[in-house]
Amino acid sequence: MASRVVLKDTQREQRIFGARSLVALGFVVLLLGLLLARYYNLQINEFEVYSTASERNRVQLQPLPPKRGLIYDRNGVLLADNRPSYTLSLILERVEDLEATLAALGELVTIEDSDLEKFRTRARQRRPYDPVPLRFRLNDVEQAYIAVNRHRLPGVTVEAQLQRYYPHGELFAHALGYVGRINTQEMASIDQAAYRGTFHIGKIGLERRYENELHGEVGYQTVETNAHGRVLRVLERFDPSPGEDLILHLDYELQRVAHEQLAGRRGAVVAIDPLTGGVLAMVSTPAFDSNLFVNGISSRDYNALRDSRDVPLFNRTVQGQYPPGSTVKPMIAMAGLEAGLIDPEFTVPDPGWYRLPGDRRRYRDWILRIRGTGHAPEVDLKMALAESCDVYFYDLARRLTVDGIHNYLDLYGLGRRTGIDTTAERPGVLPSKDWKRGALGQPWYPGETLSVGIGQGYMLTTPLQLAVATSVLATRGEHREPRLVQWLGDDALEAPMVAPLIADGAHWDAVVEGMREVVHGRRGTAKAIARGMEYEMAGKTGTAQVIGIAQDAVYDEDEIDERHRNHGLFIAFAPLEAPTIAVAVIVENGGGSSAAYPIARAVVDAWLDREPS
Amino acid sequence: MSEYLRQMPENVGPLTRPPGVATKLHVDAPLLVLLLLLTAYGLLVLYSASGQSMDAVVRQGRYFVLAYVVMFAMAQFNTVRWSRWSPWGYLLGVAFLAAVAVAGVGAKGAQRWLELGGFRFQPSEIMKLAVPMTIAWYLGSRVLPPASRHIAVCLLLIAIPCGLIIRQPDLGTSLLIGASGLFGIFMAGISWRFIFGTGLVAIFSAWPAWMFMLEDYQKQRILTLLNPESDKLGAGWNIIQSKTAIGSGGWSGKGWTQGTQSQLDFLPESHTDFIIAVLAEEFGLQGVLLLLGLYILILLRAFWIGLNAQSSYGRILCGSITLTFFVYIFVNMGMVAGLLPVVGVPLPLVSAGGTSVVTLMAGFGLLMAVSTEKRVVGQ
Numbered sequence: 001m002a003s004r005v006v007l008k009d010t011q012r013e014q015r016i017f018g019a020r021s022l023v024a025l026g027f028v029v030l031l032l033g034l035l036l037a038r039y040y041n042l043q044i045n046e047f048e049v050y051s052t053a054s055e056r057n058r059v060q061l062q063p064l065p066p067k068r069g070l071i072y073d074r075n076g077v078l079l080a081d082n083r084p085s086y087t088l089s090l091i092l093e094r095v096e097d098l099e100a101t102l103a104a105l106g107e108l109v110t111i112e113d114s115d116l117e118k119f120r121t122r123a124r125q126r127r128p129y130d131p132v133p134l135r136f137r138l139n140d141v142e143q144a145y146i147a148v149n150r151h152r153l154p155g156v157t158v159e160a161q162l163q164r165y166y167p168h169g170e171l172f173a174h175a176l177g178y179v180g181r182i183n184t185q186e187m188a189s190i191d192q193a194a195y196r197g198t199f200h201i202g203k204i205g206l207e208r209r210y211e212n213e214l215h216g217e218v219g220y221q222t223v224e225t226n227a228h229g230r231v232l233r234v235l236e237r238f239d240p241s242p243g244e245d246l247i248l249h250l251d252y253e254l255q256r257v258a259h260e261q262l263a264g265r266r267g268a269v270v271a272i273d274p275l276t277g278g279v280l281a282m283v284s285t286p287a288f289d290s291n292l293f294v295n296g297i298s299s300r301d302y303n304a305l306r307d308s309r310d311v312p313l314f315n316r317t318v319q320g321q322y323p324p325g326s327t328v329k330p331m332i333a334m335a336g337l338e339a340g341l342i343d344p345e346f347t348v349p350d351p352g353w354y355r356l357p358g359d360r361r362r363y364r365d366w367i368l369r370i371r372g373t374g375h376a377p378e379v380d381l382k383m384a385l386a387e388s389c390d391v392y393f394y395d396l397a398r399r400l401t402v403d404g405i406h407n408y409l410d411l412y413g414l415g416r417r418t419g420i421d422t423t424a425e426r427p428g429v430l431p432s433k434d435w436k437r438g439a440l441g442q443p444w445y446p447g448e449t450l451s452v453g454i455g456q457g458y459m460l461t462t463p464l465q466l467a468v469a470t471s472v473l474a475t476r477g478e479h480r481e482p483r484l485v486q487w488l489g490d491d492a493l494e495a496p497m498v499a500p501l502i503a504d505g506a507h508w509d510a511v512v513e514g515m516r517e518v519v520h521g522r523r524g525t526a527k528a529i530a531r532g533m534e535y536e537m538a539g540k541t542g543t544a545q546v547i548g549i550a551q552d553a554v555y556d557e558d559e560i561d562e563r564h565r566n567h568g569l570f571i572a573f574a575p576l577e578a579p580t581i582a583v584a585v586i587v588e589n590g591g592g593s594s595a596a597y598p599i600a601r602a603v604v605d606a607w608l609d610r611e612p613s
Numbered sequence: 614m615s616e617y618l619r620q621m622p623e624n625v626g627p628l629t630r631p632p633g634v635a636t637k638l639h640v641d642a643p644l645l646v647l648l649l650l651l652t653a654y655g656l657l658v659l660y661s662a663s664g665q666s667m668d669a670v671v672r673q674g675r676y677f678v679l680a681y682v683v684m685f686a687m688a689q690f691n692t693v694r695w696s697r698w699s700p701w702g703y704l705l706g707v708a709f710l711a712a713v714a715v716a717g718v719g720a721k722g723a724q725r726w727l728e729l730g731g732f733r734f735q736p737s738e739i740m741k742l743a744v745p746m747t748i749a750w751y752l753g754s755r756v757l758p759p760a761s762r763h764i765a766v767c768l769l770l771i772a773i774p775c776g777l778i779i780r781q782p783d784l785g786t787s788l789l790i791g792a793s794g795l796f797g798i799f800m801a802g803i804s805w806r807f808i809f810g811t812g813l814v815a816i817f818s819a820w821p822a823w824m825f826m827l828e829d830y831q832k833q834r835i836l837t838l839l840n841p842e843s844d845k846l847g848a849g850w851n852i853i854q855s856k857t858a859i860g861s862g863g864w865s866g867k868g869w870t871q872g873t874q875s876q877l878d879f880l881p882e883s884h885t886d887f888i889i890a891v892l893a894e895e896f897g898l899q900g901v902l903l904l905l906g907l908y909i910l911i912l913l914r915a916f917w918i919g920l921n922a923q924s925s926y927g928r929i930l931c932g933s934i935t936l937t938f939f940v941y942i943f944v945n946m947g948m949v950a951g952l953l954p955v956v957g958v959p960l961p962l963v964s965a966g967g968t969s970v971v972t973l974m975a976g977f978g979l980l981m982a983v984s985t986e987k988r989v990v991g992q
Contacts, residue, residue, distance in 0.1 A: 008925070013757045016802035017928045021916050024800070024936055028912060031943050032905060038950045042860040043898040050860025057857065058873045227854075227878040 059222050059235060063197035066216030067162060069243030071176060071206065074278075074486060077252040079172050080207070085163035085295075086138040088146065089131035092123060094155030101153060102134075108149060109142040111135055131157055136295055164200060164207075164294050168252075170287035171259050174315040175250060175279075175484065177205015177423065178290040180297075194218055200294065205315075205422050206246065206484055213488055216243035244489035249278025257606040258283040261599040266588040268316035268463040271603055274471035274573065274582045277480030277495030279420070281583075281603060282464075284316040318425040321460040322586055325542030326388045326593075327571045328409065328455040330473055330511050333381060335408035336396045337507040344381045344510040350374030354394040356446055363450050365390040366543070385514025386521040388541060390454050397453025402444055405452055406432035411479070411501045412469035414461050419481040419496075428465055431458040456545060466571050466584035473515070473538075474573035474582045476508040477501040512538050516576055525593065526570065529601040535608055536576035539600065541593030542569030544586075568595035574604045581607045639688040641984040644914050648962070648977060651907045652677050655963035661870040662884040662891040662965075669884065669965060676967040680974035687978030692986055695979065696926040699750035702743040703770070709736030710777040717781075725781045737786050738972050740774045742979070744790050745933035748797030753926035758802035767798050785956040789944075793937040800932030801925070851881040855949045859893040866897030884965045886957060889949050904963070908942050918984040927983035934976045941973075 042050065071080035088109065095101050105111060111134065119134045138146070138158065146158055164179045166172065179200040182190070186201055195201070196218055202208035219240030223231045258269040262285040271281040288305050297305075305313050314320065336342040352368035355361065366388070367375055375389045384392035397405060409415070415430020429435070431452060433444040451457030461469075464482060472479050479498040486493060515538035518524045525541040544567040568590030573582040583603055587595040635642040656670050656677075663669035709727055713736055717724040726733050748767050752759050759767070771794035778787040799808070823832070858874035861867070870876065872894035875883045883891050892900050912935060919931030938961060945960040947953035959969045 008756055013925050016757060018920060020800050021920055025916055028939050035946050038952050039898060039901050042856060043863055046860050047863045050857045053857045054861035054874055057879050058877055
């Protein structure tokens with residue numbers, strides 16, 4: 001190296017370095033300017049955009065679902081409650097080992113394969129910090145197991161949500177209806193904003209009819225969350241308004257008695273306070289436990305209910321359409337009196353059968369097969385009602401004509417929806433010549449009028465319609481739409497009046513007297529329930545044929561399949577002078593009215609026992 | 614030649630001015646003050662960025678103390694010694710890198726560490742200083758501007774450690790080290806024709822390389838790197854959040870420890886690589902300007918030291934260290950603001966971490982050694 005001494009030109013090197021430093025500095029300033037421009041642009045020009053983004057990051061709007069209104073009976077007995085239901089969820093982000101956690105949970109609580117399957121589907125759809133539900137409706141023991149083991153189960157949470165609970169199970173199933181999980185179809189029709197955070201909606205019955213009032217208004221809170229979605233604090237809160245409570249006309253005790261009386265049978269009881277139109281009891285059996293539907297009924301349970309021959313899901317009180325049988329006779333009698341075709345003293349000869357002029361066919365009276373003859377040589381109105389004389393009403397029906405019957409019975413609300421405040425009500429049929437031409441495309445035959453006269457043939461009514469018609473008789477012409485709800489929150493609801501039925505007082509007296517004889521008369525068809533009765537009751541029995549009986553064939557109950565036996569019906573109101581309850585009972589295939597009237601007696605007893613009159 | 618150089622300081626006469634206390638201690642006072650201000654500012658931001666953890670501040674404070682001690686110690690040796698030691702440091706560093714390749718300790722799929730007696734360290738850190746020092750030594754002892762064959766030797770000297778580091782793999786560090794070497798060549802006065810020529814060749818070879826040499830998935834990775842927002846949930850999420858943090862800071866910021874993006878964990882790596890976003894969110898553009906102001910003053914002082922250096926070695930080393938320091942700033946701030954692809958580069962003296970701080974301060978120690986060299990008469 002020493003041989004090649006390099007002479008460095010220090011001044012030149014310094015000049016070079018100075019020039020390069022200037023270039024480098026220029027470059028540095030340029031790039032710093034670029035950085036500054038970038039930060040200026042982000043922080044000054046786009047400040048609004050990023051402020052908003054940052055707020056959106058931090059602040060989340062959380063819905064606060066309202067508390068669903070409660071439902072009480074007339075005396076404050078709670079019929080539909082809200083109870084906390086505990087849901088077991090996993091926050092995947094905090095779970096250390098998912099499979100191990102699932103296995104550990106499986107030992108603490110029951111987890112079905114279907115739960116796991118649904119969990120895995122949901123887990124794929126949610127963000128890692130959202131809780132993914134694994135099991136709904138934990139019971140107390142399961143909750144305790146989880147609580148004790150929580151320290152070794154990171155990411156496992158148990159959350160409470162208020163959920164509908166029906167403390168009386170099937171007793172009010174048909175009267176109240178039920179709520180269930182909102183389905184996609186409902187999702188499309190509801191105001192989604194109002195249902196944010198709500199998982200249930202009224203599906204049927206009162207729960208559906210009063211959905212808007214029961215639901216309440218959703219509230220909101222703005223919360224600050226961190227990047228993992230954990231809520232750190234509540235910034236603002238707008239409380240939800242709870243739904244309105246409903247106080248019904250229904251009476252728990254009455255409902256219980258009616259339900260007990262119908263136990264093991266298919267049937268329906270509707271009791272109405274004729275003064276208010278309030279429905280005091282509304283029972284359809286068999287029923288089901290409404291709680292099954294709240295969280296989505298299992299297909300096994302649902303199939304069992306759907307496929308049962310007894311159709312427990314069918315609300316017989318408003319959906320069951322039955323021939324009313326002789327229970328229409330008081331109304332037909334009123335029609336005859338009002339039309340001037342009969343008076344209370346008018347009599348009809350009764351050989352046990354009736355024949356239309358010019359027709360050889362004999363229309364039999366029910367008593368013919370028992371006594372081989374009629375009720376009496378001459379039957380008057382009182383006896384016709386008390387003993388349910390068919391011949392008397394065949395004659396009257398013929399003279400009224402089917403349209404006359406139609407027009408008059410229409411005033412009692414038969415053959416059309418009563419307008420009750422629940423869902424799924426059916427109209428029944430009150431036949432007329434026009435109706436038959438429209439519905440069946442056939443002319444009306446005179447013999448068919450006779451059938452209608454005794455509540456058979458095409459005529460179909462619901463138990464609710466019969467109860468309403470009975471309360472019209474009880475009030476002598478006042479007609480109200482039946483109502484289940486008495487108070488909506490603080491507002492008293494009144495049952496709307498339907499055009500009153502104006503009739504001669506003497507005519508009412510005559511018919512009511514006939515109905516009194518049904519129960520209290522020596523030969524009344526329901527005299528069996530009069531024993532020990534401390535009040536007076538007006539009633540009317542009815543038997544509805546399920547299958548047509550051939551001309552002159554003998555009806556033998558024992559030889560007929562149980563399902564083909566006659567329905568037993570009974571309508572009644574009491575106390576006679578100032579009625580406070582009108583009731584309609586039907587027992588499907590009960591054989592005859594004797595299956596129905598003891599039930600009415602028990603219900604009326606229970607009511608009058610409690611109602612100081 | 615080395616004899617001649619070693620003689621030079623002794624050959625000069627009296628100093629241009631009497632040495633002050635700072636000069637006697639071999640400390641550059643303006644640079645020290647600026648560094649103290651910067652590290653203090655960094656600790657303030659770190660307290661907030663670490664979720665108001667005093668522990669993190671104390672830990673980082675200890676690193677700073679260590680780093681200042683290293684800086685002070687390095688400033689005590691004159692540039693002649695540093696120049697002499699430079700090639701040995703380089704050889705040692707390359708040996709370590711080779712050892713890493715053979716027997717290194719791995720973490721997260723990369724093999725970057727060497728374990729010596731229970732102490733784990735990263736040899737690439739040595740090269741961050743050894744490469745510019747070696748280039749300065751090699752070119753400083755030759756006539757400048759450098760001849761082509763000298764440039765070729767320098768490129769080889771740069772390529773060896775870079776190649777070893779790329780294999781670890783650590784592309785970011787490799788590029789920074791390569792840049793620090795190239796800056797040395799640039800400062801030594803390499804001809805512009807050479808620079809532009811190389812640049813043109815690089816540009817024209819990029820297209821065929823892209824077309825024929827890269828697999829589709831590699832292209833995809835590069836594209837994602839260049840446009841992170843195309844991957845909103847992965848790498849892009851980080852950038853979206855850091856831009857949101859910066860932008861929502863506005864002019865005056867949300868206030869110290871009041872940044873919602875950082876305090877609520879929306880910002881990734883808020884106390885390390887992304888700490889500038891915390892600063893920008895909480896102190897606003899004002900705070901960014903303050904930081905940039907400090908950086909600019911440090912850079913200006915560093916250039917000034919280089920301009921006044923007494924030897925080519927000192928000049929080239931200063932220029933290289935200063936530009937590398939700037940590249941750290943630019944790459945980090947540009948990456949967090951979404952200007953540049955995301956590469957793991959800390960914000961100098963602000964991001965939490967020990968090694969980078971010690972290496973950077975060691976570099977400033979070298980600058981101070983240069984600035985307090987004995988001065989030549991008549992300069």
